[in-house]
Amino acid sequence: MKQLFTFLFLLLCFPSFGQEDLMSLLDDGVKEDAPVIATFKAVRIINGHSIETTRKNHLDFVINHRFGALNSGYQNFWGLDQAQIRLGLEYGLSKNLMIGVGRSSFQKVVDMYFKYRLVTQTESGSMPISVALFASNAITTVQSPSYNDGINRYAYTYQVLLARKFNESISIQLTPTLIHRNLVLEKSDQNTMFSMGIGGRFKLTKRTSLNFEYFWVPERGNQVVYRPMFSLGFDIETGGHVFQLHFTNSLGMIEKAFIAETVGRWSKGDVLYGFNVSRTFSLNRK
Amino acid sequence: MLRKFILAVLFLALAWVSGCVSRNLEELNPLPSVCASDTVTYKYSIVKILDDNSCSGCHADGSSSGGVNLDGYENVKRYADNGKLYGVTSHTSGSPMPKNMPRISQNEIDRIQAWICIGAPNN
Numbered sequence: 235m236k237q238l239f240t241f242l243f244l245l246l247c248f249p250s251f252g253q254e255d256l257m258s259l260l261d262d263g264v265k266e267d268a269p270v271i272a273t274f275k276a277v278r279i280i281n282g283h284s285i286e287t288t289r290k291n292h293l294d295f296v297i298n299h300r301f302g303a304l305n306s307g308y309q310n311f312w313g314l315d316q317a318q319i320r321l322g323l324e325y326g327l328s329k330n331l332m333i334g335v336g337r338s339s340f341q342k343v344v345d346m347y348f349k350y351r352l353v354t355q356t357e358s359g360s361m362p363i364s365v366a367l368f369a370s371n372a373i374t375t376v377q378s379p380s381y382n383d384g385i386n387r388y389a390y391t392y393q394v395l396l397a398r399k400f401n402e403s404i405s406i407q408l409t410p411t412l413i414h415r416n417l418v419l420e421k422s423d424q425n426t427m428f429s430m431g432i433g434g435r436f437k438l439t440k441r442t443s444l445n446f447e448y449f450w451v452p453e454r455g456n457q458v459v460y461r462p463m464f465s466l467g468f469d470i471e472t473g474g475h476v477f478q479l480h481f482t483n484s485l486g487m488i489e490k491a492f493i494a495e496t497v498g499r500w501s502k503g504d505v506l507y508g509f510n511v512s513r514t515f516s517l518n519r520k
Numbered sequence: 521m522l523r524k525f526i527l528a529v530l531f532l533a534l535a536w537v538s539g540c541v542s543r544n545l546e547e548l549n550p551l552p553s554v555c556a557s558d559t560v561t562y563k564y565s566i567v568k569i570l571d572d573n574s575c576s577g578c579h580a581d582g583s584s585s586g587g588v589n590l591d592g593y594e595n596v597k598r599y600a601d602n603g604k605l606y607g608v609t610s611h612t613s614g615s616p617m618p619k620n621m622p623r624i625s626q627n628e629i630d631r632i633q634a635w636i637c638i639g640a641p642n643n
Contacts, residue, residue: 377626421547
């Protein structure tokens with residue numbers, strides 16, 4: 235698996251010759267360092283963040299929804315009887331910096347985060363990839379003796395998002411991730427763990443695309459067996475909004491939950507249907 | 521570029537302001553505090569938790585999913601004594617239950633723990 239990620243990283247770093255040829259044919263006068271736009275169509279690929287940021291002075295109201303597992307049977311209407319929700323607000327402080335806050339019904343967690351786009355891929359290939367940094371702080375609000383010491387409620391996530399748009403149809407992102415959870419269930423678990431994610435977007439038509447996302451996690455020797463998160467999604471762009479439909483094996487919708495605490499298995503039918511929708515409000519003064 | 525680097529370092533440092541420790545529930549072990557509880561009964565607490573969370577639906581006489589039968593006190597007591605009832609409901613051991621659903625509430629887990637702690641009586 236590590237070799238695969240190394241290979242993919244090297245692949246991301248190669249300039250895209252095909253793209254340069256096309257650009258020179260179409261427009262000789264293209265600005266030398268014009269940034270590549272729309273590597274992904276939304277700030278999330280599926281569960282995880284993409285290198286995209288919310289536009290400056292725009293506020294996004296985000297609703298993430300996960301139903302139950304498809305294998306929960308007809309009694310539970312194949313998962314549609316159960317639902318978890320995350321409500322969030324995201325705001326673009328500048329062209330490259332966004333902040334966000336959200337609250338998940340799953341584990342009753344409030345999460346806050348920053349995302350900063352460090353560099354942007356250029357059309358000329360002088361910068362072959364886009365790089366963004368992501369940091370979040372998740373605070374569980376469950377009432378329990380385990381959380382008598384408030385510091386136990388915190389979990390942190392750091393990600394470096396490395397993405398490349400290969401051509402109009404294909405974008406790939408690698409996401410090295412570091413997660414620290416102040417409190418874990420078992421002694422054998424890792425409070426601080428490393429994970430590596432890969433996600434991608436394959437454009438189907440002008441308004442639709444297929445997405446995938448996978449996060450590798452290390453074996454942790456726990457009695458509760460945590461598994462890698464894998465999701466498949468279908469994005470529909472509708473007049474400025476992106477409606478994201480997906481299937482995933484994770485109930486959690488924030489990093490510490492879907493990377494570090496996924497227990498579902500695709501092979502056993504632990505597949506949950508979900509969607510992300512958002513409404514954007516422009517706070518620009520006219 | 522230097523400005524971006526400084527901003528990035530500040531940005532990463534910001535998220536640590538809340539403090540960082542490495543703890544686990546096994547070692548924290550909140551058992552002593554919940555053992556003091558004398559309000560938990562099999563009849564009014566445990567049976568209700570099992571019913572509310574659909575445990576009784578799948579693990580009943582005639583439909584013992586996974587070979588686990590939680591019908592009646594004797595059966596529940598068996599899984600309470602061997603640690604499986606607490607392990608699977610608290611997601612600390614065994615196969616997490618309820619299957620493919622969120623963990624039951626901490627309050628319910630605490631009540632199961634308290635009942636086991638006082639000897640899982642048929643009260």
